[in-house]
Amino acid sequence: MKGQLLASALAVALLAGCQQAGQGDTQAATLSYPQTPTTDQIDDYFGTQVADPYRWLESDSPEVSRWVSEQKTLADDYLSAIPVRAELEKRITALWNYERFSAPYRRGDNIFYFRNDGLQSQSVLYVQDGPKGTARVLLDPNRLSGDGTVALSGTQVSNNGKVLAYGTSKSGSDWQQWQFMDVATGQPLADKLEWIKFSSASWDKDGKGVFYARYDAPKGGEALSGVNYNQKLYYHRMGTPQSQDQLVYQRPDHKDWGFGADVSEDGRYLLIYVSKGTDSRNRFFYKDLQKGGKVVELIPDLEASYSFIGHDGPVFYFETNLNAPKGKVVAIDTRSPAKANWKTLIPEGDNPISQVSLFNDQFLVLTMKDALSELKVHDLKGTYLRTVALPGKGSVSGLSGKRKSSEAYFSFASYIQAPSIYKLDMAQNSVSPYRQPVLAYNPDDFVSEQVFYRSKDGTKVPMMISYKKGIKLDGNNPTLLYAYGGFNIPLTPRFSSANIAWMERGGVYAVPNLRGGSEYGEAWHQAGMKEKKQNVFDDYFAAAEYLIQTGYTSPKKLGAYGRSNGGLLMGAALTQRPDLFAAVLPAVGVLDMLRFHKFTIGWAWTSEYGSADNAADFPYLYAYSPLHNVKKRAYPATMVMTADHDDRVVPYHSFKFAATVQADQQGPAPVILRIEHNAGHGAGKPTAMQIREASDIFAFLLKNMGETR
Known part of the structure; x- marks a missing residue:
C-alpha cells in the first residue's frame, strides 16, 4: 500500500466496482428527494469565503419540521420495501432474546x-x-x-x-x-x-x-x-x-x-476531577470531609491524565500518563505533594493501562495488548506478582469489588462470544464462570481473528476480522468495516447479536484500531487528533484496501459504518474515497467541522479537533470537513443517520450533510436520511429500537451490495 503505482491501479479498479454497485440498485433511480431550498449565506474565515446554503436547517422552525418529516417518510418507505429486512429483524430478535x-x-x-x-x-x-x-x-x-x-x-x-x-x-x-x-x-x-x-x-x-x-x-x-x-x-x-x-x-x-x-471508599475525601472539554488530561483537587476546610488543588496543571486508585492515610495512589504515554502508577504524599517527592510504584510498561483497581490490598492492573485485555496483579509496593488467566481473547469490563475483599467480578466478551460474568478469587488466583448466557447460536461456528496491516505512512495497525467458518476469500463476501478513531477511546471487542445475524448470512465484520484511540497509549491518541486527523482517515482507507487485497471482499461488497466521531470518519470516507465502498453510513456524525462548537457541548471537542475560530486550525478543518468537501460526482449508496433528541451531536450536522449529498449526487445510488424518533445520541435506546436500527442498517447494506438472499 506504500507504492504509488499500486495505489493508482487499485483506485481505478475500485472506482469501477463502486459504479457497478450503485447501478445494481434500480429503486434508487426512482427516488424523489424533498425540495431543499438554499440561501446565499456566506461566512468569512480569515479571508476565505465559505458558503453555507443550508444554514436554515439549523433550527426547529415549521419549515425544518416539514422537511424532516418528508425525509423521514422517504427513508422509511425505502427501508420497509427491502425484501430481506423483515427476515433480518426476525433473526436479530431471536438472537437478541437471551438472559443477560x-x-x-x-x-x-x-x-x-x-x-x-x-x-x-x-x-x-x-x-x-x-x-x-x-x-x-x-x-x-x-x-x-x-x-x-x-x-x-x-x-x-x-x-x-x-x-x-x-x-x-x-x-x-x-x-x-x-x-x-x-x-x-x-x-x-x-x-x-x-x-x-x-x-x-x-x-x-x-x-x-x-x-x-x-x-x-x-x-x-x-x-x-x-x-x-x-x-x-x-x-x-x-x-x-x-x-x-x-x-x-x-x-x-x-x-x-x-x-x-x-x-473515597472510606468516605474521608471528596475527589474532584477537573476537566476541560473532552481533553484526556485533567486536574485533580480534593477536600478533606473529616477535617473540613477548603478544596485543595493537589494537581493544578492540565498536563496529563490522573485517575485516583485509593489511598493509605495521606498517601494517594494514581494512575497517570505524565511522562509515561502508556501509563504508570504513582504515590503522592499530600503532606509533601511536590513532583520531586512523587514515587513511581508501577513504571510504564509495553502495553497501555486501561484501569487500576485495589482488591485484596493489591493493585489489579488492566492493560491492552493490541487492543485485547490483560490482567496483572501487583502488591502495594508495585512489585509484579502474576498475570490472571482470562477466558480467551476479548475484553474485560465492569470490574467490581472492594479493597479488602479477595473477590472481584467482571464481564468478558468478544466479537463472537456474548458477555459472561466471571468471579476472580484473588487469594486463590482463580477465575471461574459466575453467570453465562444461553444463546441461540453456537460461537464455535465463527472465527474472530486479529490481523495487522500498514497504513499510508507505514504505521502498523491492528484489525479484528470476524466471520462464519468456511467462507471463501474470493472477494465476494459482504463486509462491514466499523471504526471510530478518536477521543482516546479504544475499540476493544464488543458483542452484538445483530452482527451474528450478519455473519450467519456470510457477512464479514471488521474493526480496525485506528489512531486517535488509546489502544497504544497517549501517543497513539495524539497521532490522530487536530492537524493529524487525516491519519485516522488514512488508517481506515488502508483497512479497506487490506480487506480487498486479501480477498475478504471487493468495493461492490464493502460497507462503511461509524457513529459520532466515527460518523465524521464516514463523512470523510464518502468525500475522500467513495471508490472504496458500496455503501456508507454516517451515524449521529460530526459533519460540519466549522460550526460543531456552536451547539450544546460541541465546544468541548475543540481540544480534540481544534476550532475554525482559530486561524491556525481553520485550514486543516476546512480541508477535511465532510460538509465542505461534497462535490458533484457519483457517490455510493448513503444512509445518513441521526435522532431527533440528540443533544450531543445535534441533528443539524446530518440534516445539512444529507441535503448537500442529495443535491450533488450524480450517480444512481440512493442518499437517504434515517431519523430516529424519541431517541438521542445512542445511550438508553430501548431494545426494540436497537433491533429496528440494526435491521435497517443490514438491509440497506445488503440491498446496495446486490445481495438478495
Missing part, C-alpha cells in the same frame, strides 16, 4: 446487579439480601414510560446499602434527572435533582447526601441546542429541596471547566 446480567456489586449487606430477560427495553436493577438471599426487583425502568424511551443513566447505592440514587434521561437526551428510593421498601423518596449532564451522584460516608455537578437551567427552547458552560459542583442533603443544595465548588473564571466528583 451485569457484574454484581455489594453495598452494606445487599448485593445489586442488572438483569434483562432478553427483549426487555431496559435492563432491570435487582437487589439480593446477601449471597444466599432471594433476589427481587428494585427498579424497573421499563415502567418509567410506555415506549421504553425513559432510560436509567446511572445508579449509585449508599455505602450502607439503604438508599438508591438513580438518574434518568428522556428520549436519549444527555439531560438527567436524579431521584432516590428506599432499598428496603422500594418506595420513592421526595428528593429530586434536575439539570444534570455528564455527572453521576456520589454518596458521602453515612448516606446522608450526595455530591453531583449540574448546569444552570437552560433558557426556554434551548434545552436541546443551547451551549453548556459553567458546570458547578453541589452537595445535596437528603430530605431538603434542591434549591437549598450547598455549592461546593465553581470556577466562573473558567466557564469551560467541568467537575467529576467521587468519594
Whole structure:
C-alpha cells in the first residue's frame, strides 16, 4: 500500500466496482428527494469565503419540521420495501432474546446487579439480601414510560446499602434527572435533582447526601441546542429541596471547566476531577470531609491524565500518563505533594493501562495488548506478582469489588462470544464462570481473528476480522468495516447479536484500531487528533484496501459504518474515497467541522479537533470537513443517520450533510436520511429500537451490495 503505482491501479479498479454497485440498485433511480431550498449565506474565515446554503436547517422552525418529516417518510418507505429486512429483524430478535446480567456489586449487606430477560427495553436493577438471599426487583425502568424511551443513566447505592440514587434521561437526551428510593421498601423518596449532564451522584460516608455537578437551567427552547458552560459542583442533603443544595465548588473564571466528583471508599475525601472539554488530561483537587476546610488543588496543571486508585492515610495512589504515554502508577504524599517527592510504584510498561483497581490490598492492573485485555496483579509496593488467566481473547469490563475483599467480578466478551460474568478469587488466583448466557447460536461456528496491516505512512495497525467458518476469500463476501478513531477511546471487542445475524448470512465484520484511540497509549491518541486527523482517515482507507487485497471482499461488497466521531470518519470516507465502498453510513456524525462548537457541548471537542475560530486550525478543518468537501460526482449508496433528541451531536450536522449529498449526487445510488424518533445520541435506546436500527442498517447494506438472499 506504500507504492504509488499500486495505489493508482487499485483506485481505478475500485472506482469501477463502486459504479457497478450503485447501478445494481434500480429503486434508487426512482427516488424523489424533498425540495431543499438554499440561501446565499456566506461566512468569512480569515479571508476565505465559505458558503453555507443550508444554514436554515439549523433550527426547529415549521419549515425544518416539514422537511424532516418528508425525509423521514422517504427513508422509511425505502427501508420497509427491502425484501430481506423483515427476515433480518426476525433473526436479530431471536438472537437478541437471551438472559443477560451485569457484574454484581455489594453495598452494606445487599448485593445489586442488572438483569434483562432478553427483549426487555431496559435492563432491570435487582437487589439480593446477601449471597444466599432471594433476589427481587428494585427498579424497573421499563415502567418509567410506555415506549421504553425513559432510560436509567446511572445508579449509585449508599455505602450502607439503604438508599438508591438513580438518574434518568428522556428520549436519549444527555439531560438527567436524579431521584432516590428506599432499598428496603422500594418506595420513592421526595428528593429530586434536575439539570444534570455528564455527572453521576456520589454518596458521602453515612448516606446522608450526595455530591453531583449540574448546569444552570437552560433558557426556554434551548434545552436541546443551547451551549453548556459553567458546570458547578453541589452537595445535596437528603430530605431538603434542591434549591437549598450547598455549592461546593465553581470556577466562573473558567466557564469551560467541568467537575467529576467521587468519594473515597472510606468516605474521608471528596475527589474532584477537573476537566476541560473532552481533553484526556485533567486536574485533580480534593477536600478533606473529616477535617473540613477548603478544596485543595493537589494537581493544578492540565498536563496529563490522573485517575485516583485509593489511598493509605495521606498517601494517594494514581494512575497517570505524565511522562509515561502508556501509563504508570504513582504515590503522592499530600503532606509533601511536590513532583520531586512523587514515587513511581508501577513504571510504564509495553502495553497501555486501561484501569487500576485495589482488591485484596493489591493493585489489579488492566492493560491492552493490541487492543485485547490483560490482567496483572501487583502488591502495594508495585512489585509484579502474576498475570490472571482470562477466558480467551476479548475484553474485560465492569470490574467490581472492594479493597479488602479477595473477590472481584467482571464481564468478558468478544466479537463472537456474548458477555459472561466471571468471579476472580484473588487469594486463590482463580477465575471461574459466575453467570453465562444461553444463546441461540453456537460461537464455535465463527472465527474472530486479529490481523495487522500498514497504513499510508507505514504505521502498523491492528484489525479484528470476524466471520462464519468456511467462507471463501474470493472477494465476494459482504463486509462491514466499523471504526471510530478518536477521543482516546479504544475499540476493544464488543458483542452484538445483530452482527451474528450478519455473519450467519456470510457477512464479514471488521474493526480496525485506528489512531486517535488509546489502544497504544497517549501517543497513539495524539497521532490522530487536530492537524493529524487525516491519519485516522488514512488508517481506515488502508483497512479497506487490506480487506480487498486479501480477498475478504471487493468495493461492490464493502460497507462503511461509524457513529459520532466515527460518523465524521464516514463523512470523510464518502468525500475522500467513495471508490472504496458500496455503501456508507454516517451515524449521529460530526459533519460540519466549522460550526460543531456552536451547539450544546460541541465546544468541548475543540481540544480534540481544534476550532475554525482559530486561524491556525481553520485550514486543516476546512480541508477535511465532510460538509465542505461534497462535490458533484457519483457517490455510493448513503444512509445518513441521526435522532431527533440528540443533544450531543445535534441533528443539524446530518440534516445539512444529507441535503448537500442529495443535491450533488450524480450517480444512481440512493442518499437517504434515517431519523430516529424519541431517541438521542445512542445511550438508553430501548431494545426494540436497537433491533429496528440494526435491521435497517443490514438491509440497506445488503440491498446496495446486490445481495438478495
